Amino acid sequence: MSSSVSPLFRFGIIADPQYAAIAPHAGMDRYYANSLAKVAEAIEIFNREDLSFVMTLGDVIDRSFASFDDILPVYEKLRHETLFLLGNHDFSVSSGHLSEVAERLGMPSPYYSFSRHGWRFVVLDGNEVSTFAPAEGHHHRTLAARMLAELQAKGARNAHPWNAALSDEQFAWLGDEITKATEAGEKVIVMNHYPVHPPSEHGMWDSERIVALLAAQDNVVAYLNGHDHAGNYGKAGACHFVNFKGVVDTERENAFAIVDVHADRIEIRGFGREESRTLLY
Numbered sequence: 001m002s003s004s005v006s007p008l009f010r011f012g013i014i015a016d017p018q019y020a021a022i023a024p025h026a027g028m029d030r031y032y033a034n035s036l037a038k039v040a041e042a043i044e045i046f047n048r049e050d051l052s053f054v055m056t057l058g059d060v061i062d063r064s065f066a067s068f069d070d071i072l073p074v075y076e077k078l079r080h081e082t083l084f085l086l087g088n089h090d091f092s093v094s095s096g097h098l099s100e101v102a103e104r105l106g107m108p109s110p111y112y113s114f115s116r117h118g119w120r121f122v123v124l125d126g127n128e129v130s131t132f133a134p135a136e137g138h139h140h141r142t143l144a145a146r147m148l149a150e151l152q153a154k155g156a157r158n159a160h161p162w163n164a165a166l167s168d169e170q171f172a173w174l175g176d177e178i179t180k181a182t183e184a185g186e187k188v189i190v191m192n193h194y195p196v197h198p199p200s201e202h203g204m205w206d207s208e209r210i211v212a213l214l215a216a217q218d219n220v221v222a223y224l225n226g227h228d229h230a231g232n233y234g235k236a237g238a239c240h241f242v243n244f245k246g247v248v249d250t251e252r253e254n255a256f257a258i259v260d261v262h263a264d265r266i267e268i269r270g271f272g273r274e275e276s277r278t279l280l281y
Contacts, residue, residue: 007260007267009117012046012054012080014039014256015226016246018089019071020062030248032062036074038247042256043078045271049258051080052116057226057244058087058126058193060105065093068104085123086110087193087227088162091133098135111170113177119261120181122174124192126204126227130164140167147205158203163194165205174210178217187281188220194227197241198234202227214239221281222266224259231255231275240279242268249273 017035024031046054056075061067075082084105091098102110102125110125127133131148134140144164151159166174174190181188196207196214204210214220215237222240229246245255254272266279 007262009052010258010260011052012258013244014042014247015057015244016059016229016248018059018062018248020064020067029250031251032248034251035248036071038254039074041254047079053081053083054078055083055191058085059089062089063092065097085191085193086125086127088127091127095136115186118186120186120188122177122188122190126192126194127164128167128170131161151205157201158205163205175213178220182219190223192225195225195232195243197236198232200228211236222279245273
């Protein structure tokens with residue numbers, strides 16, 4: 001199995017730049033301001049490759065709506081299609097800006113799907129039921145508070161206010177997208193900010209139902225996410241779950257990847273701290 005054979009297509013991945021014009025948090029090894037240079041470096045490498053698109057897996061900023069004004073111009077240097085999904089820190093903005101985040105990132109909607117080369121990419125909004133993303137007084141915020149309290153009462157390891165869940169509507173939409181992909185003969189890659197497998201303190205509150213759905217499908221090949229900056233990997237059913245490392249961590253080392261999709265495998269080429277992996281399917 002030679003890796004020199006050209007892939008069907010390839011795309012770029014960036015996770016958790018968490019840019020802000022603030023001092024580093026040395027205890028967490030997070031260097032928020034340095035993400036401008038790191039994203040620029042990743043884009044230089046991406047621009048040398050023939051990519052279908054580049055996806056950032058959430059947390060473009062760490063805080064403040066004005067942070068978008070600094071980091072989004074860096075992405076304008078990318079010669080490929082630039083796609084985003086929503087992370088928890090992208091909502092660390094004033095309440096008046098909460099409803100504007102997806103639009104500021106140029107997203108068609110908070111969750112969406114698109115097809116490339118016979119593959120369907122299903123992009124989730126993992127923040128939909130949370131204590132921070134919905135508008136004040138929205139029923140999803142009330143539901144989130146109840147879910148969090150129930151998980152905390154059980155001593156669940158992911159019972160943290162910086163995690164969240166899908167609405168039942170979005171979960172049903174995910175199932176519908178997979179069904180449509182099956183009917184169209186498409187393989188599926190799901191993308192989200194939050195991990196769902198293996199279980200961890202960073203996992204979505206409704207991880208179990210998401211993993212059960214994805215693991216039961218023959219055509220769902222991978223689930224790609226950020227949020228847990230240390231990175232992680234697991235497999236359930238035929239689905240590979242890959243957690244990419246956070247750009248914001250460490251003073252100088254970067255972390256990003258190019259994903260080569262072949263007829264029988266996905267090859268992740270890690271740069272900097274990101275690991276390289278071969279996912280057979």
